[in-house]
Amino acid sequence: MVKRIYDERNRLVGREWTREEFMLGFVGDVGDLAKLAAAAEGARRIPGWRPALEYELSDCLWSVLVLAHLHDVDLAAAFFRTMSELEEHVAVSIERARSAEGTA
Structure with a gap:
């Protein structure tokens, strides 16, 4: 699981992320997603928005899954x-x- 890899990397650099830090990371990803969704509608100019949109949607979904796991949902x-x-x-x-x- 990707979270385990992140946890291992974070331990090597000092500590694992808390639930709050995962949530803050998710909020940042949602902001990136909003910009890319605006590009998809022509409201922003972001070259190469399509693969970036796919990436952010996947990243946001991953964050939701991790947060659910961390909160025993x-x-x-x-x-x-x-x-x-x-x-x-x-x-x-x-x-x-x-x-x-x-x-x-």
């Missing part, structure tokens, strides 16, 4: 539970909007 279970809740919430919102259209 069953990410697969949480994901499916959250998607189910969101689906139900959106379905209710659609029904309310349709009902409001019918009364207007």
